Amino acid sequence: MKKFASFKKVTINTHIVKKHVIRLGEKTYKKTQDANVFFLGIGDFVLFFWETVKETFSLGFEFKEFLRQCYLIGYKTLPLISVTGLIMGMVLTIQSRPVLADFGAVSLLPGMVAASIIREMGPVITALICAGKIGSGIGAELGSMKVSEQIDAMEVSSTHPIRFLVVTRVLAATLMIPILVMYADALGILGSWAAINIKGSVSFVLFFHQAFRVIDFMDFLPAVIKTFFFGAAIGFVGCYKGYTAGRGTESVGKAANSAVVLASLLVIIIDLIAVQITDMLL
Amino acid sequence: MQESTKKNNLVIEICNLSKGFDNQLVLKNLSLNLMDGENLVVLGKSGSGKSVLIKCIVRLLNADQGSIHVLGKNVNELRSKELAKLREKIGFLFQSGALYDSMTIKQNLEFPLIRIKKKLTKKERDEKIEEVLVNVGLGETLDQMPSELSGGMRKRASLARTIIVDPMIMLYDEPTTGLDPVTSNGISTLINDVQKKYKTSSIIITHDIECARATADRIIMLKDGDVYMEGSIDDFENSTDELIQSFFKEKT
CATH class of the missing domain: 1.20.5 (Single alpha-helices involved in coiled-coils or other helix-helix interfaces)
Incomplete structure (x- = not known):
């Protein structure tokens, strides 16, 4: 029981x-x-x-400040982008060559490298580098302006700080980053040609012909369009994080740091969305 | 009749102003007036709400309750364009000076001038900048960056940037903080000079008794976000109130 x-x-x-x-x-x-x-x-x-x-569409656009920001964002980032672009092309070529050689398809190397640089590597790597340099720069600059009451001073002297500080920086980043990406693409392809010539000898004309045989306008267009969004996101996030920084000096560092993190994340997300849309449309 | 004349001479009229942060009330039903041509010194310990008060006057901070009338206009009810117009008549000297780091002293002074005095030609602007800089004793600093100036010089440059647009009202946020006594005296003299030359009415926020002595027509002392005592410098110095005495003795 x-x-x-x-x-x-x-x-x-x-x-x-x-x-x-x-x-x-x-x-x-x-x-x-x-x-x-x-x-x-x-x-x-x-x-x-x-x-x-x-404020972007309101009267009284601060053209002089916009030009100054274009100079700072565009011209001052050129050395960094040059080195990055060149190395990106070289590394991609050196890494891909043995795999293609196994299949006896080394002649496809220029086209493959050019396609991957123009479609994906160039825009994303350049945008991530810019998120680090430009995003943190804007975040720290506006953050320190906030801490030292410079933004308040602007406001009481009848200047709209968003129009002067934010609109100019966002538009400059939106315009300059696509230009930097195209420049990085060109240097990447040049780097690829240099890397191919380390182990062999290919004339630039032949390399150029092989590279652009597989690329058409529809490879180029979506990649360029998405870079405008990358630029806008980097500029906007940098400005937002700096503008809304706290009052202590510690918040300047935090603003710069979180601007880089959020801008980089947004670049990846925008890239994913752009790839999906391109895939659906083409 | 006398009451209405008095009312006409008011440039700032604050009634029952309250402002708080995170459930902590900093200003509690504060009321005060500023008369035309007057230098009003607002004294008080750190955290008594002095800076919050003048930031509410230019609406850098929004008041929770009460009304602020500046030159007859209710600041809290103004639209952004009207507020910008009103702010053109108010000069604000920040505690840190708040000079724009990325600009030279000349560009700092040009910044409000271009935007507020739009009709001035470039030649007139340059003349005005030079004149104002000479008035504050900084004639030689035109092309220098703010980082190249000493603390006192930065305050002077900041004052020059504020008065260059001929404001009717000046708000000074701790103008002598962080300066040595000699430079502080220089700034106090400059505040009086500005009042005489530009016919301004001023609110001077400070806890520097020497600055208050040198500049005040009238003094208000804040405690816990409200007016604790109001009077002339003599009233304060002869006061038998324990808090006032301790404040004056300590600070002197």
Whole structure:
């Protein structure tokens, strides 16, 4: 016969239960607060974006500051992009050559490298480098302007800081990054030709012919279009993080750091979306 | 009749102003007036809400409650364009000076001038910049960067940038903080000179008693976000109030 378990008399310690309920309540409250901060942050971001769009199309465009930013974002980034572009092409060629050689398809190397540089590697690597240099630069600059009350000073002297600081930087980044990407693409292809010539001898004309035999306008166009979005995202995130930095000097570093992280993440996400759209359309 | 004349001379009228941050009230139902041509010094310990007060006046911070009338206009109800117009008549000297790091002193002074005095020619602008810089004793710094100037010089340059657009009201946020006594005296003298030359009405936020002595027509002391005492410098110095005495003794 099955023996029934004997039940013990259970005494409930109300003090412990109360303590657990309180702890649960505190945790729930903290989570709610965190969610609140998160959604407020999104709201802030959207409002800042809307204000930037509004000021972009309002009268009184700060053309001189826009040109200065184009110089700083475009010209001052050229050395870094030159080195990166050249090395990108060389590395891609040196890494791909043995695999193609196994299949006896070394003649396809210029076309393969050119296609991967123009379609993907050039835009993404250049944009990530720019997210690091330009995004952090803008974030730190505006962050320190905020901390030292320069943005407030601008506001009280009847200048709209978003029009002067944000619109000019976002537009300069949107315009300059596609140019930097095309420049990096060109140097990448040049680097590839140089790398091929390390182990063999191919004239530039032949290399150029082989490279662009497999590339057409529709390879080039989507890649260029997405770089405008990369530029806008990098400029905007840098400005947003700097402009909304806290009051202490520590927040300048935080602004620069989070601008790089968020801008890099956005570049990857935009790239994924762009690739999906291109795939659907072509 | 006397009341209405007094009302007409008011350039700033603040009624029951309250402002708080994170459930902590910094200003509590504060009311004060600034008369035309007057230098009003606002004294108070750190954290008493002095800087918050003048930031509310130019709406760098939005008031939670109460009204602020500047030159007859309710600051809290102005649209952004109207607010920008009103701000053209107000000069704000920031505690840190807030000179634009990436610009030379000349470009710093040109910045508000181009945007507010749009009708001036380049020659007139250059003359005005030179005149104002000479007035603050910085005639030789035109092409220098802010980082090349000393703390006192930066304050002077910042003051020059503020007065270059001929404001009617000046708001000084701790103008002598971080400066040696000699330079502080120089800044206090400059504040009086600006008042005389440009016929401004000023609110001077400070906890520097020497600056208050040198510049004040009237003094207001803030405590816990409200007016604790109001009067002339003599009233304050002769006060038997423990807090006022300790403040004046300590600071002197």
